[in-house]
Amino acid sequence: MSEESRNPVYVERMSVLFRMQHMLLIISLLVLAVTGFALMYHENRLAQALISLEGGVLYRGIIHRVAAVFLMAQLVYHAFYMLFSREGKRELNEVWLSRRDFDDFLQAMRYNLRMGNEYPRFGKYGYKEKFQYWGATTGVFLISVTGVILWAETFSMRFLPKFVLDLTLIIHGYQGLLIFVVLLFWHLYIVHLHPSVFPMNMAWLTGKVDAEWLREEHPLEYEKLKGEGIL
């Protein structure tokens, strides 16, 4: 973006409620990752230091489960909000996966490799954002289910054989790693390191983005807002 004199116009991209959910998600996921990986890699020196810092295995577990309750409560709240609120329904509609996202992805790849001439035009959420959203949501769902089974171990033991619990544990751990990797590589890239937003897309704090950025990265959304007279 050149430094020409123009008055940047900002439009809302994340409402207050979503920013709050996002903030809670950051905190709970970080706590869960720190306490969870400390246990998963307990033979590692750093992990051992973390467990000690967390007050031993007993308190590590308690902290982990408290954070898990926050995360799961959020998941449930989010599901209801997306399904039944006016804003949620609109957002769900925007983020819903369609055949078009796959086509967009292929088109983007072709363009990047100079095999096509048009870069896809994205709506409010392009395939990158949708991949992030659905990946994290299914991940959190899976890790919640396995987590609850492990938490309610006394109850689970009545119905589930030991090897199923072993499986649950290993899925829980690797699922955590998967979510972590997706967040680290994907999220870091699309909202921090991507040249259009570097060092950071401020929307998670201010809720707003530059209309110019929207026009470049999400032209369909830009046009839609123009059409609605918001811009």
Added chain:
Amino acid sequence: MNPLRSFLFTVLLAAAGAGLAATADAGPTVTDCLDCHGDATIEKSFPDGKTLSLFVDEKEFRQSVHGKGTCMSCHPDAKAPHGKLGAVTCGKCHPDAEKSYSQSTHGLVHAKGVQDVPGCDDCHGRHDIRKAQDPKGRTFRLNVVEACLTCHEDKVIEERYGLPDQKVMAAYRESVHGRAQKKSGLLGAAVCPDCHGNHMILPGDQPRSATHRQNIPTLCGKCHSGILEEYERSVHGKGMRAGIAESPVCTDCHGEHSITKITDPESKVYVKNIPRTCTACHGNEAIATRYALPKKRFSTYMDSFHGVALEYGMTTVANCASCHGFHGILPSSDPASSVSKANLPKTCGKCHPNAGANFAKGYVHVEVTPQKAMGVFVVRVFYTIFIGTLVILFVLHIGMDLLGRRRRGEPKTGGTKE
């Protein structure tokens, strides 16, 4: 000896000799001998300036086990006046003891002419010998340890003969046996001769020794007979009786001189130390291979919730012994084993009341291999490949996306700025 005393000594001897002659051939009585030897100052001096007390405490002698005998019983050549007497031979009356002693490590060294090895008198005393049952006796249960430690805590002797060092001896004092003996005065507490024998002491590496590996269970079983019975039925006990040298005996898990209560954090069988104690053999590749034992016992346990919790000090979690038992350990293939398929629900149920028959399906703490833990193995491989591939794709995508952005920046369609 000053001249005056020397003179008196001679006079007294002469007087005693005269007295003896008067009482015919019976030889000198104890009283006769004590005429001289009852003098607390009587001593013999050597050219090098050293002196040897020749005093005999009458009271001690009269109370000793030999107190009713005469001096001549042990000193047949003690006829006044006399010079240096011949060596006392206890074996004349105690042939069994002498025979055992002569075969012991003490006796064998003694026979070679080594002087600072204990003979009879070093442990039993001389004129004050009392029965082992007599609380004042040197070899009484509560006193005998000190008798042994006279030499075995002597650094010079330890070094000269390559004996176990002071740490071993000090460990006994702090052990459950040592404390029971010393602090509580318990007559049942094991003292040195209970394990090592008395006259017939041999080093533990000799098959005839009471403390040789193969004799250990029987030895400990002298007092701990209920546990011996349990041990004999266990896989370790049977292995040991079958002559398998690696099969653990009591001392392998409990230690020897240093045996402490299982509640002592220093004990090898303290809850937190049990996994490492078992691992000494079960983590040994050679032993595990030779006897076809399941491998990776330690790491698979330490990776479990139980292992991690134990590592961080939660002593209520299951350790090896909680499930496998201890003295009566049986292989899981034995129906009587606490970890046999049929008994697992009961064993797990000790802590997890809800763990039913269903729970016991599958294996517990096994290596993650397709044979033993197919599910976990597949999930692990899947996630490793999946996450690995994902990372590679992410990086590729980021690279391509950056290429695309440069292209979008090129002035071509005029749709973008710059």
